[in-house]
Amino acid sequence: MHKITQTLLDKFTIDYLRNQVLKNAYGNDDTVIAGLDPRTLLCWYLFFGLIPWFLNDLIVLLGMFVFVAITTKLAKIAPLVLFLFCLGVFCQTGYLFIAALFFGGNLSTLYSLLVMTLKVSVCSLASITVFSGLNPDRLATGLLYFGCPDQLSFSISYAFRILPILMEEFQNILLSYRLRGHSPSKKTWLGKVKYFIYQIKIIILSFYPLMLNTAKRSRTTVEALELKGYRYANENKIVRKKKMASLMFKKDDLIFVLISIVWMILCVIISILF
Amino acid sequence: MKKSMTQSQKLMTFVLSMSLYGLSTLFTELIPSFQIGIVELSVEYFIFIPLILAMLFDPLSAALGAATGELVFSEIMLGQFGGLGELEKFLTLTIGIYVAGRLVKNPKSIKSVAIASILAVIIQQSLGCIVDILKVQFAVEDFEAVAGLPESVFFTEGFACLNDILFSGILFSLLPCMYLVPKLYGKIEPLLGVAPRDENTVVGDGEKMGIKTFVLCAIAFVVAIGGEFMAENGLAIIDWEAAWAGNSTAMIVSGVIAVLVIVLAFLKIKNRKEAAM
Numbered sequence A: 001m002h003k004i005t006q007t008l009l010d011k012f013t014i015d016y017l018r019n020q021v022l023k024n025a026y027g028n029d030d031t032v033i034a035g036l037d038p039r040t041l042l043c044w045y046l047f048f049g050l051i052p053w054f055l056n057d058l059i060v061l062l063g064m065f066v067f068v069a070i071t072t073k074l075a076k077i078a079p080l081v082l083f084l085f086c087l088g089v090f091c092q093t094g095y096l097f098i099a100a101l102f103f104g105g106n107l108s109t110l111y112s113l114l115v116m117t118l119k120v121s122v123c124s125l126a127s128i129t130v131f132s133g134l135n136p137d138r139l140a141t142g143l144l145y146f147g148c149p150d151q152l153s154f155s156i157s158y159a160f161r162i163l164p165i166l167m168e169e170f171q172n173i174l175l176s177y178r179l180r181g182h183s184p185s186k187k188t189w190l191g192k193v194k195y196f197i198y199q200i201k202i203i204i205l206s207f208y209p210l211m212l213n214t215a216k217r218s219r220t221t222v223e224a225l226e227l228k229g230y231r232y233a234n235e236n237k238i239v240r241k242k243k244m245a246s247l248m249f250k251k252d253d254l255i256f257v258l259i260s261i262v263w264m265i266l267c268v269i270i271s272i273l274f
Numbered sequence B: 001m002k003k004s005m006t007q008s009q010k011l012m013t014f015v016l017s018m019s020l021y022g023l024s025t026l027f028t029e030l031i032p033s034f035q036i037g038i039v040e041l042s043v044e045y046f047i048f049i050p051l052i053l054a055m056l057f058d059p060l061s062a063a064l065g066a067a068t069g070e071l072v073f074s075e076i077m078l079g080q081f082g083g084l085g086e087l088e089k090f091l092t093l094t095i096g097i098y099v100a101g102r103l104v105k106n107p108k109s110i111k112s113v114a115i116a117s118i119l120a121v122i123i124q125q126s127l128g129c130i131v132d133i134l135k136v137q138f139a140v141e142d143f144e145a146v147a148g149l150p151e152s153v154f155f156t157e158g159f160a161c162l163n164d165i166l167f168s169g170i171l172f173s174l175l176p177c178m179y180l181v182p183k184l185y186g187k188i189e190p191l192l193g194v195a196p197r198d199e200n201t202v203v204g205d206g207e208k209m210g211i212k213t214f215v216l217c218a219i220a221f222v223v224a225i226g227g228e229f230m231a232e233n234g235l236a237i238i239d240w241e242a243a244w245a246g247n248s249t250a251m252i253v254s255g256v257i258a259v260l261v262i263v264l265a266f267l268k269i270k271n272r273k274e275a276a277m
Helices: A002-011 A014-026 A038-054 A058-074 A079-102 A107-133 A136-145 A150-180 A189-227 A230-235 A237-244 A251-273 B007-030 B048-056 B059-077 B083-103 B110-139 B149-184 B206-240 B246-276
Strands: B034-036 B039-041
Touching (some): A038 A058, A038 A107, A038 A251, A058 A107, A058 A251, A079 A107, A079 B149, A150 A189, A150 B007, A189 B007, A189 B048, B048 B149
16 A cells, blocks of 8 residues: 555656656657558558457467567557556456456466457557557548548647646646645555545546636637638548648558568468467 | 527537546546455546536537547557547447436536436446456357356456446546536536526437437447347357357457447447538
């Protein structure tokens, strides 16, 4: 308990969060993965995100896992993201395994759970590679190409511009609440719990002024959008074409796809041989 | 006199709900959970934010905004987008918030606010729980045959669901809503240029769209309930067909197709909504 609260207090600063998010979004534009065309990556993801669910072969799954692990490494993912990924996988299957042991499971339970863990990991690592390796603007363009609603790509671009501002504002509100209030002492164990509850209560209360401020801001945003003819531009073909102009297939895309296909074929062959 | 929101005010609600809920998901993602024995005290989400907006403004825009906000802020920006796996959260969250928003006829009545806010969590969590159970069933071959697995899945998922309903439902939905809705009522509406909501306000996208979205919600519900029956009785089906390995794949395929149909339906709503704007 002591350790959890300690790491929480260390990690839970808004500056840290903001840095991680920005680093993740804009920090790795020069990787191999980020240089690929978003359409290639989205199709690639569709394969690696769906196919594992239909496979039950341990060797093929392991091969896929190694491959997506390599691509994740190539994409230079921020440590926070990888940590959250490991935590997620453990929460989903580790907990289940302990519970299964409790209900009389054995080694075959472990095997089934291993297969399931591999499936989950392959899908999540593939998605981390694609959605974290790509710069959000490129991702939005790629999604738009595949006919995703325009609102989604608008949201992505908007979120990236508004988030740093929102975080700063939230931090200011939070600090002013802290200044006015008297935080409980965190010397004893009970005090730590009280301190934790106090923190969460302040976060909830901070949303009241933030809601009012953001309401004003979102009205300004929408009015500015309307002035520029946002809804009209959505349906206009010329605007759409201009947005798509940045998409281009290159030699790297072809190499990436070929490597993926060869790897998959190798995995299947090895699995058949053994 | 009937009052309703214009399309650009709906877009404002969407943007507002998206940015606020998105911001909050960044925090909840990082707050650790406390384990007291078997009871897990985790801050699942600050669902009160979109709920309040759904009660005070247009429910559908607020619900879609919140789901999109979570997707964009905490999943895509933090780089942990689970792809198709996020679909479940998107749909359950949208349905839960939308239904709660529709239930509140008059935000001034604390009783209806309280009931709607707890109901939203119950709907969201139980739908999510069903999907989770189904996910394990599809992922593990011969689910029933593995010793101890079915019981443990039902137990852990069911317990986690109940735990979240009681903990998140009361602390992060019921209490904040009861406190903040009366406080914000009449204050936040002028900022968007909207008249405060009361019995006369037309909620949803007018009469025609309202029925359509309601039917689509109902279809999503039916799929989820069908899933539940499959979870209860379907085990027998799998047992019965165990020798026939091809069929469990067929079931997975049908599951995926069902999910895709729901997605397409929702995308359609969104597109329609946009087209109407």
